């Protein structure tokens with residue numbers, strides 16, 4: 001079973017269409033909506049966890065893009081605010097993928113977006129709210 005958290009951005013033209021229903025029905029996928037902000041006749045954003053076989057997942061993402069939606073991994077929306085981060089290292093204990101790591105030489109906590117899976121554990125772990133999820 002393949003599973004990934006994704007961000008889907010809607011345009012006003014397709015915000016009224018049952019895209020998620022078609023996605024799971026046609027591609028045999030299971031979804032769990034984590035966040036949603038949709039306004040009638042305006043743009044919107046949905047964060048969901050999508051699960052299924054890798055082939056069905058890839059076909060589903062292709063379907064969404066062909067519908068004109070912007071789709072990307074939730075991890076692409078995660079960032080480390082360098083103005084706020086005090087390099088305390090608290091987040092590294094919670095990060096399950098090693099995307100946040102302490103570098104001895106510089107004495108700094110580094111963020112590698114390529115390793116991030118978008119779990120958001122660092123967001124609540126950070127005492128100064130330096131880890132951010134930018135959805136819009």
Ligand code: SF4
Nearest residue numbers: 085086088089091126
């Ligand atoms: S917990 Fe926050 S302040 Fe501490 S290293 Fe991580 S991002 Fe920086």
Ligand code: SF4
Nearest residue numbers: 095116117119120122
């Ligand atoms: S969102 Fe999860 S995987 Fe990404 S940096 Fe934060 S704790 Fe690590």
